[in-house]
Amino acid sequence: MLLWILFSVVTAGAIAFAAEPFLRKARAPVVGPSRRDIYARQIAELEAELSAGRLSAEEAAMGRAEIGRRLLALPPQEAPQPQAAGQGVGPAMPMAAVALAVLVTAVALVSYLKLGSPSLEGQPLAARGEEIARQRQYEDLVAAVEQKLAQNPNDSYGWELLAGAYRRLGRIEDAAAAYGRAAETQGPGGAPAPLWSEQGEVLTMLMDGAVSRPAKQAFEKALAADPKDPRARYYLALERAQKGDREAAITGWEALLADAPPDAPFRPMIEEQIAIAKGAAPIPDAPASP
Structure with a gap:
């Protein structure tokens, strides 16, 4: 169940970025959860999956290590980010929290995207076909982000999102280049x-x-x-x-x-x-x- 939830989060993030021009609308101010809160919930989900036997001890340990890496990148005291009325999807919005949350799915998501889930072998053919279709859908979404960046190569947030997607797909060299582009295309304040x-x-x-x-x-x-x-x-x-x-x-x-x-x-x-x-x-x- 957790893998389906994680895939939905990835899909939502990529769709929202690719369709960003069509998603802008006025809204009341809201306060999004801090990344620290998101990571805390993911640790709890990880432990629940381990207790239920859907993750091995090794996978859980690797997942904790990945979440630890993300926690290292947070400032000591991170407050929830307020969202002003009238803003659309952007790097300071809840979409950014979604994208960052996607990055910490680590082992379970990588295994899922590579069709290497421990539970995959015993699945019916129809279920296996559904997972293959979802992987292809994810790759299509990555291609859509690539196409948008070809039209707007100075979109730093898009490069950052794409870099994370490359990393999860095992395209490490492409991820390194995309992070470099994300840094290079920052505003006057620098990356x-x-x-x-x-x-x-x-x-x-x-x-x-x-x-x-x-x-x-x-x-x-x-x-x-x-x-x-x-x-x-x-x-x-x-x-x-x-x-x-x-x-x-x-x-x-x-x-x-x-x-x-x-x-x-x-x-x-x-x-x-x-x-x-x-x-x-x-x-x-x-x-x-x-």
Whole structure:
């Protein structure tokens, strides 16, 4: 059931972006949920799916790690975003929260889109056909977003949405390029830190977890935009560990933990990296990053 819900969210996000010119209308001011609230609900759904036996322990652990990565990118105190009357779909609207929520579906959604769900094998042929049709529908929606961006290549929000879709489809190189376009097409104020750190993360994925020079440059741009950006700080510390500078890595991770809330879901994962750095074992290229 959760997979169908997640697919509906993805579909809604892509349709709303592709049809954005037709969706503008006046509305009363509302307050949307904060991303932190969205992630909290997704953690609860993840645990419910695990308890019901619809997710394996490994999938649940990977899902928690992905949600932890997204939580790292949030500012320490994020308030719900007010929506002014008369606004349409845009990066400051609830649509942005939907797009960001889609990004944390991680393992379950990727497995679904690649037809690798553990429950798929035993499904009737008709149900399997429905899932194949839904995958094709999702790919068609991605193509629609690509077509719209071909007509309006300076739409930064569209590039960000497309980058997330590429990432979920396993098109990591395309995702890195799309995040770069999203950053380059920002307004005069420049790209926000999360865009650069997203690009750095997918560039790291391209190298099987090794923080390459282009990835490091992206993380450094993120810190230039926001010196407290948690994801950039995490990966730059990881880069130091991979280069053999364990002390610098430990210092960076400990500083990150000092700034994180006591109940931050990613805290155990960073503590594990610190323990590895303090031990004799080599730093892995692809750690269980938050």
